[in-house]
Amino acid sequence: MGTTDTKTRILDAAQCLIQSRGINGMSYQDLSESVGIRKASIHHHFPSKLDMLNALLQRYQHEFADTVDAIVQSKITGKSKLKRYCALFQGTLATGEDGKTCLCGMMIAEIASLDDSGVQKIRQFVRTNTQQIVAMIESGMADGSLATQKSPKAVAELVLATLEGGLMVARSSGGPQQFDSIVNQLISLLTR
Amino acid sequence: MGTTDTKTRILDAAQCLIQSRGINGMSYQDLSESVGIRKASIHHHFPSKLDMLNALLQRYQHEFADTVDAIVQSKITGKSKLKRYCALFQGTLATGEDGKTCLCGMMIAEIASLDDSGVQKIRQFVRTNTQQIVAMIESGMADGSLATQKSPKAVAELVLATLEGGLMVARSSGGPQQFDSIVNQLISLLTR
DNA sequence: GTCTATAGCGCGATAGAC
DNA sequence: GTCTATCGCGCTATAGAC
Numbered sequence: 001m002g003t004t005d006t007k008t009r010i011l012d013a014a015q016c017l018i019q020s021r022g023i024n025g026m027s028y029q030d031l032s033e034s035v036g037i038r039k040a041s042i043h044h045h046f047p048s049k050l051d052m053l054n055a056l057l058q059r060y061q062h063e064f065a066d067t068v069d070a071i072v073q074s075k076i077t078g079k080s081k082l083k084r085y086c087a088l089f090q091g092t093l094a095t096g097e098d099g100k101t102c103l104c105g106m107m108i109a110e111i112a113s114l115d116d117s118g119v120q121k122i123r124q125f126v127r128t129n130t131q132q133i134v135a136m137i138e139s140g141m142a143d144g145s146l147a148t149q150k151s152p153k154a155v156a157e158l159v160l161a162t163l164e165g166g167l168m169v170a171r172s173s174g175g176p177q178q179f180d181s182i183v184n185q186l187i188s189l190l191t192r
Numbered sequence: 193m194g195t196t197d198t199k200t201r202i203l204d205a206a207q208c209l210i211q212s213r214g215i216n217g218m219s220y221q222d223l224s225e226s227v228g229i230r231k232a233s234i235h236h237h238f239p240s241k242l243d244m245l246n247a248l249l250q251r252y253q254h255e256f257a258d259t260v261d262a263i264v265q266s267k268i269t270g271k272s273k274l275k276r277y278c279a280l281f282q283g284t285l286a287t288g289e290d291g292k293t294c295l296c297g298m299m300i301a302e303i304a305s306l307d308d309s310g311v312q313k314i315r316q317f318v319r320t321n322t323q324q325i326v327a328m329i330e331s332g333m334a335d336g337s338l339a340t341q342k343s344p345k346a347v348a349e350l351v352l353a354t355l356e357g358g359l360m361v362a363r364s365s366g367g368p369q370q371f372d373s374i375v376n377q378l379i380s381l382l383t384r
Numbered sequence: 385g386t387c388t389a390t391a392g393c394g395c396g397a398t399a400g401a402c
Numbered sequence: 403g404t405c406t407a408t409c410g411c412g413c414t415a416t417a418g419a420c
Contacts, residue, residue, distance in 0.1 A: 006403080021304040024216030027395065041404050043397065101301065105357075108364045109293065109301035112213040119364075126365045154377040157361065161374050162350060165297070165357020169349065172300045172311075173318045182353050185346040189381045198385080219413060233386050235415065
């Protein structure tokens, strides 16, 4: 079927709007116009805005984790895994007319607007990604494609921070090209 | 005098609130309660919210640039300059009960809520900081405290991205301690 | 320069018909 | 499941007294 579930279409629109404008910069009215149904119909699927944000976070986190797992378990060098991982973030920035950012990066900025459940999901996103990056780095240390690191966990936290911050900086100024440059520099520093 | 200009007190309160909640998470009502004067009085000093945001960005950018200039021109090693620079961001996170982030990092996230003048100020912040980091790196390459880099500009962009992203990631999960770890790892990678 | 009062609008959310 | 209609609230902003 070419048709998509209404709930899914709402989440798609919400994700796109939040990635470019933020949680508090997006309204049910915006969603209504984007999806093509009325505000009340959105409330039927997601009674409150917090309900919607939590559903969105859950979907994003699971999709992202699965995609990254596929990379981690692929039969390529650790360095190649890391490159593909960075390309995931790169894709976020390139999609759409104005620069978008990682959904979780945006939600961390506006974390004060989330409930406890949302904050926990954000923390799990950070935790999961950090562990997955650690796996990639250890893989690269084992096959010799990445330089030996004292603390893979500290490196992983740095990688995640650089990618999240890189999306922000790049979308304000230099665009995808600047993000590429940052990623290349990061990989280069981890190779020597 | 222990008393402070009202305009300054408003900007102080606005900066604090925006650094923790974001542009769209802060209202004139919040400011009113924080400063201790009525909403209408805030409007007397800053007619529109965009006026206030622009004044705030201008002040922040100039103050920050001056502080960094003092570091760049100090008679210490390039590596020490970079460490002090990172400590500026570190200070932001540590101040206040809940984790705050760089004012410009937050505003980049919500850049869709700024006018053209505000966007330009953000870009200048990024440009200025990048140039200043380049100066620190070149200083460190000259005195041998930092490893030789092919492209100091690409490294500088990576440093800024890592610090901005590090503030975000750290305030969602590990706090100042995690930010320290990221900074140490960054310096370590630039030293070898 | 600060106040009270209020305009005007958009927001999240709900009731009830179809 | 989608609609029309509406509620109640908080927002930015303004008018005018003191």
